[in-house]
Amino acid sequence: MTTSTVILPGDLRLLARSGAFNGATAGVARGFVQANLMIVPRSAAFDFLLFCQRNPRPCPLVEVLEAGQVTPLCAPDADLRSDLPGYRVYRHGELAGEVGDISALWQDDFVSFLIGCSFSFEGALIDAGIPLRHVEQQRNVAMYITTIPCQPAGQFSGNMVVSMRPVRSCHVARAVEISARFPQVHGAPVHVGHPEAIGINDLMCPDFGDSVQVADDEVPVFWACGVTPQVIACQSRTAFCITHAPGKMFVTDIINR
């Protein structure tokens, strides 16, 4: 952790580009905004941008690139085709492969969306004295597909994915206040307590990530999750899209406030 916290975003991207780093980015280059990646062909780009505009909690846009562009303003020396530690390719809603570089797949009509990631507010929660079990245990956060419908847009429709963090009752209000300050990264929770009310029947069986125990003095707190657009794209049987591989985010040059 000591070494991983001092690496800068540009260096991390170069390591990913060369293939020397292909791991998860949680806790790496801490203090810099990390982003989910979604790439769709231009024919689907209006519908997807409209989906993000209508669903800002799960899909807070950090940046949208012009068709064919691979270098975002938020990282002027980056190449989105190579600078993430891993990518997933989907065809008609099915996973078609996981690769470390998408240069060979790239086409001039591809539109890249960078979507905020909850890593950005987790640091602020920890700094405020609110412990996060999955970070302490160095595991992935628990994520669940809910029954909360997203606002559909064109070809994209489906339910919201949430991440869950157990929070002590005395800390819930503060956790809400702090995360609400980060509207670019999902903002305030969408649900507090009562998982069954949003279709989660067993907290110990997340749809993605790792399960964590909720202690007797804790409440499960649910935030909208950036995995939502991937699940929506699959459920909507989008003809073609590319995303980051789970946990392997794009690290930007933007400093968390």
Place this chain on the structure above:
Amino acid sequence: MTTSTVILPGDLRLLARSGAFNGATAGVARGFVQANLMIVPRSAAFDFLLFCQRNPRPCPLVEVLEAGQVTPLCAPDADLRSDLPGYRVYRHGELAGEVGDISALWQDDFVSFLIGCSFSFEGALIDAGIPLRHVEQQRNVAMYITTIPCQPAGQFSGNMVVSMRPVRSCHVARAVEISARFPQVHGAPVHVGHPEAIGINDLMCPDFGDSVQVADDEVPVFWACGVTPQVIACQSRTAFCITHAPGKMFVTDIINR
């Protein structure tokens, strides 16, 4: 003014639909959100949505409709083809006509954008004891094309249009605080004082609207203006678009907070 303040949005829209009301909407149905309208064909819709996403100050989105749809969620009994008091049609950046109804022009691939309007925060400023001269004088607000570049997006590029309100020095901070609470309607000012720094050489010669005097104890305060997208569409020589006619906004059912 007494009668105009009691009319409800749905009644106003019906009057506009029948042609009985074809005037400006400032001060009418006060307390309800009014919106600028921009309609572009689907082929230009991604670029325009991206332009709004990149320029939220001049283009705060109230709602974006699916291609072909004419009834927004923010007014479930409305028809955007008839319920505004006036429309302007532009072809290749030139004004091609001003009409009271666009039903005959409508095509299934038209995408409608509703964009926030500063009328929404003017009520809050007046309620806070900050007088607005153009409202007192029942004139249109003064608007200027500046040298502040918008972030371009695809085919859309150009400079920001601002509206100017003279504010007494003792009220400037409060005017900033109040308007900042309305991010859906342009938010805080983009510039305070020194018009020449943003390319405005003569405050008494606005590009749109009516001129107002700035008194000796006042400062000109500039807010991003919803006329920006119309000017951008013209400067970018967009093949085809329809907008509301100046001052003749779409009145929604949304209550100003």
